[in-house]
Amino acid sequence: MNDSPYYQYGPYYNIPPYVLAQNSKRDLRKTSNMLCWTLLAAMFFMVAFTYICVAYLKAVGYTGDYANSGFSGFTPVLFYLANGAGYLVGLSAPVLIYFSARHVALSEALPFEKTGFLKTAACVFFGTAVCMLANIPANAVVEIEKSFGFTGELPNYPLTDDPAVLALYFIIIAVIPPIVEELLFRGMILHSLRKYGDGFAVVGSAILFGLYHGNFVQMVFAFIAGLVMALVVVRTNSLWPSILIHFFNNTISVAIEITQRYGGEQLANTVNNTVVGVFLVLGVAALVYLLIRDKKFFSGDAVDPFFRMSAKLGALFFNPGGVAVLLFAVISSFRYLT
Template identity: 35%
Template sequence: MQYYPQPTQYPYPPQQYMQPVYYPPQPSPEQQRENTYRRLLRKNANSVGTLLLLFFGAELVIGVIVVLILTLLGLQGQGTTGELILLENGAISMIVFFVVGVIYCLIRKLRFASIFPFEKIGAGFLTQLCVVGLTFSLMSNYVVSLVNGVFGLFGVENTGGSFEVGDQPNVLLYLLVVAVLPAFAEEFAFRGIIMGVLRPYSEGLAILISSAAFALMHGNFVQLPFTFCCGLVFAFIDIKVNSLLPSIIIHFLNNGLSVLSDILISYKILDEATANMCYGVLFVILGILSFIFIKRFVNKDDGSFFTVKNGNTVLPYKEKVKTAITSPTLIAFAAVMVSYSLLTLITGAA
């Protein structure tokens, strides 16, 4: 029997004690989806806020540039004609909303069909929608006039977002700048771009943010709640039929009626009392028709006409709203416009 001596040391050194590695708890797959969704929504809401700030900034800068150019040409001053004022406002509106909006769409590579839907609508249904929308617009106009009258009793002249065009403005130019251009430019910006960017996340969210932006952009503190309500109606109608056509028509008709009233009074065709009476009769007729049409909408499809889609269910609707409205650029835009509106109101009282 052969003897093998035992080794004096182990062939391998003894294992040393290893500290356990700490791995922080990872969010669940569902939480990861929520966080990703929240980041995307916040990113798009910030993008919308940036666009709105650009709209307002461009409006101020371009307005100053236009005034400087006209001053250098000797066209700006006490003798400024109503036509020139209309041209100024028309040019600013075109540049601010169309040019800035198109550049934004190109930079973000937005699909035209997704932000400017124009699905076919039956003439009868379109007429009903326009009647209802116009009724809400006229009602808001009445309330704003009433509130302005109350402010006037205290010496406050609320002129935010308005301009004077003289005693007898050019009819076609007045109609173009006050009714046609805003109908296309503002719907392009608010119910088109802004609502189109946010709509994939939630139709209700898109309606809410676009309407609030529409109201704030007018820069009129008294009109703010009523313009917001009009924006809600415009946006809701466009969402339901997936087309910008109804809001464009309603916007044009609302502003066009104001133009018609001003023209009739300016050219001494009607006095102010008669024009207001005609306006009131039209409002009553449209109100009766709207009641009938709304009742039809309620009965249609068991009332589902008045519901909107919440989009992806990763986040509940309240969380989506909270995520969007706490975006830094949207907060900045709201603060700037509220300050501007208050400043306009205060200076009107001075």
Template identity: 30%
Template sequence: MNEKSVSMLTPEKQQEKKLLTIDCVKISLLLILYNLLNRVFAVVFFYVAYTYHSGKFTLSYSTALNYLRKQTAFINSTSFSMTANLFITLMSVIIFGIIFAVLFRKRAKSFVKPKKNTAVKGLIWFPACFVINILLSQLVSILTGILGQNGVTVPSSDFSIHQPSVLAIAMQFSYVVIIAPIVEEFIYRGAILTALSPYGKGVAVLFSALAFGLMHGNIPQAASAFGTGLVYAIIAAKCGSILPTVIIHCLNNLIANFSSISEAIGLEHYETFLSIAEVIIGLVGFMVLFTSMKKLIIDDSENVLTPKECRRYVFTNPATLIYMLCLIVPIVKSLIQANS
């Protein structure tokens, strides 16, 4: 921004811009740290897995990695991948949460602490979010299908259960349906909204949705997660709590993984039950959308900074740009590798 535009800001706006810039740097660097912690604890988990499986101990990462690569049945199992996800996620979020509480100690509980009646709102909004997710997923599926027909492979995630066992099913359910939604809501709604909402809920919602979408690491999930992330963030911002979005997220992941879990445990006729449930949820979801869509509108007219000013200061912040780049590079890299 040039000197002329800066001089046009009132002292109150200049102070608000300064505070926004500082908080934007803090939350972006904290999110970058979370990604780094994921990598660090992934290395730690490989050491633990090597020691557990081989019965030996080593300080050589290459030794542990080369050994595990040869144990294809072990490392390709759902038990291994989900246990790894649980360990890495929980260890990383504990450190993230401690630092977050220190950096934003005066308002750290603003979105994280459950509030009365918000659980009911989560149950009410779940069908609408389910419909939005289905519509976005179908749209993304069509687009990726068109790309595939033109020779472009778009990487995606696989959450099917390999080598079914009680442990594999328990780990899959624990991580995908319970732990991951709670952690993601805490980070991508709770922390981000806590940091940025005081300056403008609109920019906080947008930043949250972008981070949530890109975090998934592949284009199909990133596109649909961005759309649902917008709705999740708006609901959390409106309710002043992540409790409703935790409930929505958990239920959404349960429905999305119901087939793989049911098949793994040998549940009969689960397709019929799932189809009926999806139809009912879908009908209720459309009704909620048609009757309550106006409730998703955010009004930032009373904020010191205008929505446009907030977006400019947040998304031109060097820390924000570095964080977004950290999320985009792996997606581009995987796309290039899939088509090389």
């Protein structure tokens, strides 16, 4: 038997742990660089696809429709179809290319293990309740922005009363994002970071999810939501709970917005308070269930004395792609201040 103090490192028993940590840090920088450039490429293609649609429509003789302001010369239906297609193709195509380039099997990176109805429901209710609570710090950011003279308003899509437009609005807000954003953040990014520790992967993917939204208010909300959605994926080895959390959260948002549009502020507040109350009660019950049924659900990784969380987060962003993502997030956030 080998008596070396580094024997526990298997075939690398003759390499000191701090050297292994340095190698891991370099590998993490390389991985993060690829992830961040893929994320930026996805955002670029999401926007570029809309312009491709414009070019195509012009090529077939479409002259533009400016009867409704805010739709960029599209009819409202075409506007949502183009943006929905851009969202779907733009975010998913770079991810699939990334998996292909790195020879990652989709079944490995996009897990859908059977979790059981009760545990899945508990994860969804707990996660949705956390999303409800995440509105508190997000609203605090809104108030801070207002104290500096900004409106605190978020970017939004234009609407008409056409049922087809309202249906497409629901699809582009509540159906497509829970699929493609989970593919991107809790699939590609979370999976790629897990070899450096599940705790780091959860935090790192949540930070990137927040930065992706490109404004200070949604950054705070999306970071907290990203934490709980990544956690349930790690603990269930399935994307279904995070997709459902994402769907419930966005559906509630759309429901409140439509209620306000047609029923007024007071009714919208009543519906919002009722929904929040129901999901907080369900969330507490789900939390109790998870604590009893799975005592390791909220446990963290063993502390690595040679490659701490702070060093991992540094390696996540101290690379060309990571710096580019940070610059995008800062510039975009200031651009949206009005």
